[in-house]
Amino acid sequence: MAPSFFARRASSWLPPSRFPGVVIPVTIPTSASRASCGARLVVGRLAELWLSDIATELGWNECLAQLHRATAGLTGRIVVCADYRALILLNPTVADALLVWLKQVSPRVERTAVLLPKNAPTLRLQVDRLVREARDPNHRICAEAAEVDAWLGPHLNEKERARLAQFLTSAD
Numbered sequence: 001m002a003p004s005f006f007a008r009r010a011s012s013w014l015p016p017s018r019f020p021g022v023v024i025p026v027t028i029p030t031s032a033s034r035a036s037c038g039a040r041l042v043v044g045r046l047a048e049l050w051l052s053d054i055a056t057e058l059g060w061n062e063c064l065a066q067l068h069r070a071t072a073g074l075t076g077r078i079v080v081c082a083d084y085r086a087l088i089l090l091n092p093t094v095a096d097a098l099l100v101w102l103k104q105v106s107p108r109v110e111r112t113a114v115l116l117p118k119n120a121p122t123l124r125l126q127v128d129r130l131v132r133e134a135r136d137p138n139h140r141i142c143a144e145a146a147e148v149d150a151w152l153g154p155h156l157n158e159k160e161r162a163r164l165a166q167f168l169t170s171a172d
Helices: 059-071 092-104 121-134 145-155 157-170
Strands: 006-011 013-016 037-041 046-053 077-082 109-115 139-142
Touching: 006 145, 013 121, 037 059, 046 109, 046 157, 059 092, 077 145, 077 157, 092 121, 121 139, 139 145
Parallel strands: 046 077, 077 109, 109 139
Antiparallel strands: 006 013, 037 046
16 A cells, blocks of 8 residues: 555654654644743742743643642742743744733732843843733743742742742753
8 A cells, every 4th residue: 555645643744754764753742742832839938930932822721731730839929930940932922822811810929030031132131021911010020030039039948949049040
């Protein structure tokens, strides 16, 4: 039987190999992977969130689901450190979903610091707009880890500050 021009695999269409008999393994993420986004609560009420490549609103929603699962057991307010240093640009639908989250999460979040890469001016403009439109003075955009520490540090205990420093250096 002759191979079809397109091979169906993991809900995406892929062209066949150009070399007959050679199989090239392909991994197609059907959802946001831990490498591209994630959230966790390691110490106290410091929620760690990271994004490197979110292409769809579904990916963002899965990242939020991780954040909700991580913080479900907490009764008080949380402090969020969002590391976007590996991100280049936000898809417009993801940006809209992020704005909705920034507006809705406010009562639950005491402070949020969003750490952006230094070499992504368009991303900076996007996130500036989102934070401005969220109209919450407890969200801050930072370009340096020291800014994040200065913004969140006063609201964290000693163990949480140590974890924040560890989280910020882990992605350098």
